[in-house]
Amino acid sequence: MVSLNSPREAAAWCDRQRQAGLQLGFVPTMGGLHDGHLSLLEQSRAQCDVSCASIFLNPLQFNDPADLATYPGDFDQDLARLAQAGCAMVFTGTLAQFFPEVEEERDIPRLSPGPAGKGLEGRYRPGHLEGVVTIVDRLFRTVGPCHAYFGEKDFQQTLVVRDLAERLRPCGTRINVVVCPVIRGPSGLALSSRNQRLGVRQRATAAKIHQALQCARTAWRNDRVRTPEALESRMRAALAHPEIVIEYASIREETRWTEHRPAGKLSRPRALIAVYIDNIRLIDTLLL
Numbered sequence: 001m002v003s004l005n006s007p008r009e010a011a012a013w014c015d016r017q018r019q020a021g022l023q024l025g026f027v028p029t030m031g032g033l034h035d036g037h038l039s040l041l042e043q044s045r046a047q048c049d050v051s052c053a054s055i056f057l058n059p060l061q062f063n064d065p066a067d068l069a070t071y072p073g074d075f076d077q078d079l080a081r082l083a084q085a086g087c088a089m090v091f092t093g094t095l096a097q098f099f100p101e102v103e104e105e106r107d108i109p110r111l112s113p114g115p116a117g118k119g120l121e122g123r124y125r126p127g128h129l130e131g132v133v134t135i136v137d138r139l140f141r142t143v144g145p146c147h148a149y150f151g152e153k154d155f156q157q158t159l160v161v162r163d164l165a166e167r168l169r170p171c172g173t174r175i176n177v178v179v180c181p182v183i184r185g186p187s188g189l190a191l192s193s194r195n196q197r198l199g200v201r202q203r204a205t206a207a208k209i210h211q212a213l214q215c216a217r218t219a220w221r222n223d224r225v226r227t228p229e230a231l232e233s234r235m236r237a238a239l240a241h242p243e244i245v246i247e248y249a250s251i252r253e254e255t256r257w258t259e260h261r262p263a264g265k266l267s268r269p270r271a272l273i274a275v276y277i278d279n280i281r282l283i284d285t286l287l288l
């Protein structure tokens with residue numbers, strides 16, 4: 001595996017692959033790699049001729065400095081995992097390399113996440129989705145035309161990134177965003193880099209997140225519960241636990257994301273949860 005420390009070198013490597021007629025797959029990451037990331041790489045390898053990844057812990061998307069400071073990651077271990085999983089090239093960079101036109105981090109112009117940035121993560125993590133879209137724009141421009149792989153767990157992020165890919169199309173950067181299923185542990189807990197911070201007891205408590213999502217699915221499918229309010233109250237009841245602080249337990253439609261409470265029948269409803277367990281923020285989602 002080729003390991004590159006600058007976006008400029010990475011861009012040149014990607015250009016060479018395309019010039020050789022190869023279809024490129026790209027997996028953007030912030031490190032702290034787990035089997036969820038490796039499943040993205042696996043999908044990329046199945047669909048593309050050659051796969052690359054980025055590791056960049058993006059400070060722009062952390063609205064909470066403590067969250068950034070404690071974000072898990074072991075660069076050498078991440079490199080080893082990527083190499084073993086068949087990644088052909090990995091690149092990293094610094095904020096200064098990604099944004100050479102500005103002197104200071106505060107001068108970096110933040111891109112708008114667009115309409116999909118409304119509500120949920122947009123509401124509870126101000127600036128987060130702006131930070132995501134700002135760096136993903138640079139990552140996409142670095143790699144160039146490719147298939148780019150994202151996990152469904154960060155569902156709102158996938159909407160925002162799809163929107164960005166549409167906006168890049170007229171500039172000639174054709175990115176096909178591929179959303180891959182959530183990967184779960186034996187208890188149903190969605191894999192996340194932040195899980196590394198959970199102790200044994202907290203990990204057992206965190207299993208309630210998936211149970212709550214399943215509760216909403218059962219209510220929708222078996223009990224024919226049809227209002228967002230009733231589905232949400234089932235999730236809240238299932239999440240009740242002294243260690244869990246609920247940020248949101250919400251029902252949204254995939255196709256009418258911007259309408260918080262659309263009138264009429266729910267179509268393709270999706271349950272989305274964000275909670276804190278001892279200051280560790282976990283999110284998960286399930287299509288009902």
Ligand code: PAF
Nearest residue numbers: 028029030058132135154
């Ligand atoms: O999902 C992530 O790991 C990050 O948000 C991403 C897409 C790598 C951007 O920093």
